[in-house]
Amino acid sequence: MGERSPRSEVFALRWTRAEDIAELPSTWRSRTVIMRLSAAKPLILEGTGVELWRLTETCSDLEQMLNELAEVFPGLPLDEAGPQVERFVRSLLLEGFLQYRDVVGRESTASGGQ
């Protein structure tokens, strides 16, 4: 996590899960389906997406999430993973699965992670 300073604004991104989520975890394959009950747009998560979705419940910001991810996937290059995780979180925020708790950073954080 040593090179996080250029993206410090990104790490300030904080969220909480929406309350009206239906979730179908699959135990027999790496797949989870989520849907906001008020929106009726199901989203299928597979592979790492399942793990990231799980982490959005136990973590409430990117820094915490990347730390947890590093424990689950030792050796994961966080510099590369960081922007991808950020995009994932932002897409969930956009779809309403996550809700902003508070954002210290500015809109530039979206491109700052590219």
Add this chain to the structure above:
Amino acid sequence: MNHQTDEPIRLSLTLEESIALLTAQSHFWAHRAGIDVLVLKGPLAVEAGLRPSRPSADVDILLRPSDAAIFDRILSDLGWLPRPHDDSSAFMYHSESYYHRSWSVDIDVHHEFPGFEEEPEAVFDYMWNRRCNAVIAGVTVEVPDLPAMATIQALHALRSPWKPQHQGDLDFLSQSSHLPPVEEIVAFGHATKCLGELQPWLQEIAPDLPDTLFPAVDADWLRRQDEEVPGVARLKAAAHEPWHRKPLAWFRVFFPSRTSLAVRDINLLSASPWQLNRERARRLIEGASLAVSRYLRRGSGND
């Protein structure tokens, strides 16, 4: 990290996933509007151990008849359209099926359940007052308690006992270790007036139950049970129409309307006259073939 974490991708849902999500969502819509709903049959009956494990074809919910119009508006606003009714059907409709172009399963909204002879509103209230909670897709919903759930499963199977799947369902139910005590089912059946309809099953699982316990069943129930061949009930109903309504009734039997045909295939709502006539011919041939095979089966003593 795979590409799916870069951008979540919408893929097709399995039947089970669609059923679970729409069950949770139907409950959500109703709850938000202050409407009480009970989830019937389907995966929650499987979970309760009263139904064999197999995917359901639709979501089944029960509500008070007085709430049906409100819920209809809610579903319509969300893009769910009622499936057409067969206007030549011999039976009153007990539910409305809704379809949506984005979903592969229907939502069946029951405002009553065939087999209960008590008033539908009273049946719902009785079941609602004894309801239990169940969780589907992480959402808590209301379901009938075990005696009510077992009764509904049994009535559903007994309505068309000649279907192999229903025979299997009834056998499963009879042998289920989760089946509540017979006296609880009898008490529920007495309160909701469906003991007569349940008689064949109850006397199978409890042969000691006396015949005097069971009242005669409704004629409509007997007609439903006799509809092994599609259209036979329509023929019988047409034959019993008053003389001044017979011509139209017979015309509808052999020349079903567009909406009647669309009950089985929604695409026929916009089909050409030629396609409709082809479907009418196909339906007639299918009905005649089934009637002949049934007659032959009876003749050989296999029925």
